[in-house]
Amino acid sequence: MGSVDGDGEGLQADAGRAEVIKWISALIPEYGLPLDSSDEELRELLSDGTVLCRILNTPIPGVLEGSGAGYTSSEQRSDNVKKFLSVVADMGLPGFSVMDLEEGSMSSVVDCLLVLRDNLNPGVVDDNSQDVSKIPSRKKWRVPETDESLVAAAPQGKTPSGENRGNGVPYPKSQQKTPAFNGKKLREIFQLKRGSYADLPAAKISEMMHSNSLDNAPTQSLLTVINGILDESIERKKGEIPHRVVFLLRKVVQEIERRLCVQAEHIRNQNTIIKTREEKYLSKIKALQVLVNGTNEENQMTVNLLQVVKEEKSKIEERQKLSEQNVVQLIKEKENAENMIASLKEEMDVMEERNRLREKNVVKLIKEKESDKNMISSVKEKMEEMNSLHEQNVGRLMKEKEDGQNMISSLKEEMKEMNRLHEQNARRLIKEKEDGQNMISSLKEELEEMNKLHEQQLNRFEIKTKQMEEQLATKVKEFELHVLQSNMKIEEVETTYQQKSQLWNKKENIFHNYMNSQQLYVKGLNTSSRSIKSDMYAFQMKWRDEISNLGSNLKCLVDAADNYHKVLAENQKLFNEVQELRGNIRVYCRVRPFLPGQDKKSTTIDYIGESGDLLISNPLKQGKDGQRMFKFNKVFNSFASQADVFSDTQPLIRSVLDGFNVCIFAYGQTGSGKTYTMSGPSTSKKDWGVNYRALNDLFDISLNRRNIFSYEVGVQMVEIYNEQVRDLLSNKIAQK
Numbered sequence: 001m002g003s004v005d006g007d008g009e010g011l012q013a014d015a016g017r018a019e020v021i022k023w024i025s026a027l028i029p030e031y032g033l034p035l036d037s038s039d040e041e042l043r044e045l046l047s048d049g050t051v052l053c054r055i056l057n058t059p060i061p062g063v064l065e066g067s068g069a070g071y072t073s074s075e076q077r078s079d080n081v082k083k084f085l086s087v088v089a090d091m092g093l094p095g096f097s098v099m100d101l102e103e104g105s106m107s108s109v110v111d112c113l114l115v116l117r118d119n120l121n122p123g124v125v126d127d128n129s130q131d132v133s134k135i136p137s138r139k140k141w142r143v144p145e146t147d148e149s150l151v152a153a154a155p156q157g158k159t160p161s162g163e164n165r166g167n168g169v170p171y172p173k174s175q176q177k178t179p180a181f182n183g184k185k186l187r188e189i190f191q192l193k194r195g196s197y198a199d200l201p202a203a204k205i206s207e208m209m210h211s212n213s214l215d216n217a218p219t220q221s222l223l224t225v226i227n228g229i230l231d232e233s234i235e236r237k238k239g240e241i242p243h244r245v246v247f248l249l250r251k252v253v254q255e256i257e258r259r260l261c262v263q264a265e266h267i268r269n270q271n272t273i274i275k276t277r278e279e280k281y282l283s284k285i286k287a288l289q290v291l292v293n294g295t296n297e298e299n300q301m302t303v304n305l306l307q308v309v310k311e312e313k314s315k316i317e318e319r320q321k322l323s324e325q326n327v328v329q330l331i332k333e334k335e336n337a338e339n340m341i342a343s344l345k346e347e348m349d350v351m352e353e354r355n356r357l358r359e360k361n362v363v364k365l366i367k368e369k370e371s372d373k374n375m376i377s378s379v380k381e382k383m384e385e386m387n388s389l390h391e392q393n394v395g396r397l398m399k400e401k402e403d404g405q406n407m408i409s410s411l412k413e414e415m416k417e418m419n420r421l422h423e424q425n426a427r428r429l430i431k432e433k434e435d436g437q438n439m440i441s442s443l444k445e446e447l448e449e450m451n452k453l454h455e456q457q458l459n460r461f462e463i464k465t466k467q468m469e470e471q472l473a474t475k476v477k478e479f480e481l482h483v484l485q486s487n488m489k490i491e492e493v494e495t496t497y498q499q500k501s502q503l504w505n506k507k508e509n510i511f512h513n514y515m516n517s518q519q520l521y522v523k524g525l526n527t528s529s530r531s532i533k534s535d536m537y538a539f540q541m542k543w544r545d546e547i548s549n550l551g552s553n554l555k556c557l558v559d560a561a562d563n564y565h566k567v568l569a570e571n572q573k574l575f576n577e578v579q580e581l582r583g584n585i586r587v588y589c590r591v592r593p594f595l596p597g598q599d600k601k602s603t604t605i606d607y608i609g610e611s612g613d614l615l616i617s618n619p620l621k622q623g624k625d626g627q628r629m630f631k632f633n634k635v636f637n638s639f640a641s642q643a644d645v646f647s648d649t650q651p652l653i654r655s656v657l658d659g660f661n662v663c664i665f666a667y668g669q670t671g672s673g674k675t676y677t678m679s680g681p682s683t684s685k686k687d688w689g690v691n692y693r694a695l696n697d698l699f700d701i702s703l704n705r706r707n708i709f710s711y712e713v714g715v716q717m718v719e720i721y722n723e724q725v726r727d728l729l730s731n732k733i734a735q736k
């Protein structure tokens with residue numbers, strides 16, 4: 001007894017690969033591979049991408065245009081694979097790396113194809129069947145709690161940048177999809193009344209699915225479609241939601257999810273832009289503040305410089321004042337010196353006056369001397385006169401000598417007295433003269449000394465005056481030079497000061513203008529920043545409201561999905577009841593076509609009815625026995641395919657997975673086609689008999705329900721021949 005559940009990963013991989021090979025063989029029979037093919041054989045089949053494109057093109061014709069078979073260059077092969085991956089990504093399914101197709105494990109490729117098969121479910125399941133394969137996918141779309149989870153759950157192929165999602169394959173843009181869907185049809189779908197979604201033709205839904213109209217549809221319309229489908233599914237308890245509608249529902253939910261992601265991304269981008277702008281504005285404001293501070297510092301420096309210039313100016317003014325004071329002092333000194341010179345001149349005048357007086361005195365003394373001389377001469381004359389008189393007297397006296405001897409003696413005495421007196425006077429006069437002469441000489445000496453002193457003083461004064469005049473002149477010159485230099489310096493400083501002050505005035509004006517413009521600019525920036533902030537706030541509020549609306553809608557959707565599970569369970573129950581009502585025991589008849597070499601004219605089939613009637617005619621028998629009518633649940637004519645035969649038994653397979661016992665067996669004479677019907681003439685999927693198809697369905701459904709149920713499948717193959725049961729899978733040949 002063999003079990004399909006493998007314990008190891010290798011077994012699982014083999015089973016998966018076999019599934020994929022089975023599916024590919026069914027879709028494209030000419031590429032059929034044996035089920036036990038290796039990874040390398042599968043890689044060889046898929047590596048040029050043609051088979052992958054055909055896998056998509058077969059159930060969805062035209063989804064990949066221009067990806068035909070035949071000789072393909074390496075670029076074409078790569079293009080084919082990329083196209084395939086882009087469509088898979090657009091469907092929101094996991095992909096694989098192009099490198100996986102070239103080397104290494106094929107597990108990711110096999111997984112991708114299995115999921116794709118589950119999603120496409122190509123032609124095996126009819127429209128009435130319940131496609132439970134969406135259950136795990138719906139679980140994947142569960143409404144995320146936060147924005148981050150929204151982004152994480154988003155289909156990566158829908159990222160705005162359209163970049164790889166880790167496998168190095170770029171996703172195509174929406175323009176690469178199938179031709180545009182007619183907008184009218186989309187509106188019809190969006191405006192459908194409740195209960196009419198299931199009636200939408202598959203072609204219309206398929207057309208819409210492969211267009212980009214969902215991308216352009218308003219979110220409210222998409223939500224209306226979801227609500228409509230869910231309402232309809234709840235109301236249609238006895239029916240099921242067709243696969244195409246479920247696929248539409250899934251597509252719509254996927255679109256909403258994508259929009260949520262895009263919106264979240266958009267909000268995040270807007271936030272980043274606002275933050276960047278804010279940082280930019282802050283840095284600009286900082287730069288302006290730095291500029292203002294720098295300008296203030298520059299101003300401060302200029303003010304300091306001006307202060308220094310002012311101080312220098314005040315120093316120069318002080319120096320000028322000092323110089324002026326010096327000049328005044330020098331002028332005063334000059335005046336003093338002049339006064340001194342004047343006083344000295346006056347003194348000199350006084351001395352000259354004195355000298356003049358002294359000269360006058362000397363003249364007076366000389367005059368007195370002369371008068372004394374005159375007096376002496378007059379005295380001498382008088383004495384001569386007296387002598388003459390005396391002689392006259394002597395004569396007379398002689399005469400009177402006798403008479404006058406006495407008198408002569410007395411006269412002699414008198415004369416002697418007179419001579420003594422005269423000698424005394426002469427001596428006194430001589431003395432006086434000598435005194436006068438001494439006085440004159442002393443006066444002369446004194447005068448000479450005075451003159452010498454005066455001359456010396458004069459010379460000194462003159463030298464001093466000259467020196468002072470020279471000093472004064474040099475000082476005046478120096479002072480004039482100094483004053484000139486100071487004036488020049490003051491002029492220079494004043495000019496530079498004026499120039500600098502003009503420059504700084506200009507700079508100040510420019511700076512003021514610049515500051516005003518910058519302040520206006522900053523005000524403008526602040527205003528625009530505030531308006532942008534308020535816009536963004538409004539925008540965020542709007543998006544928050546919209547996201548909360550979407551959240552509540554999605555919550556409703558989740559609730560509806562929960563209800564959908566309940567309805568699904570009810571539907572399953574109802575389905576099994578319907579199967580029971582159709583009959584627990586069903587008998588089908590299959591008419592085998594003639595084998596090669598058999599005479600086709602010898603057929604006994606007269607009539608095959610739609611409701612299971614079979615009329616057999618036997619030309620060898622006459623009358624009633626010649627024709628016999630049989631009644632079956634259904635009769636398959638000789639042209640019925642394996643799939644036709646299986647289609648009626650297929651619903652029963654699901655009942656097996658819901659816990660019902662089902663037995664299908666073939667009955668008939670040797671060579672009637674039992675083995676053909678149950679097993680099929682070959683392993684090609686087209687030729688699969690009921691067994692293979694039933695097992696395939698079992699595996700498919702159990703795989704789709706793997707997140708909900710865990711099934712254990714066992715296979716037993718027995719043959720009952722001549723009322724003896726034989727185990728056909730036993731290794732022991734004789735075991736019964």
Ligand SMILES: Nc1ncnc2c1ncn2[C@@H]1O[C@H](COP(=O)(O)OP(=O)(O)OP(=O)(O)O)[C@@H](O)[C@H]1O
Nearest residue numbers: 591592593595669670671672673674675676677681
């Ligand atoms: N529907 C059919 N179309 C074409 N060929 C058929 C069909 N059914 C049976 N055959 C052919 O008829 C022959 C006999 O079929 P098959 O072996 O299935 O008969 P059987 O009932 O299993 O015989 P047995 O009881 O001896 O095993 C086979 O060659 C098979 O290919």
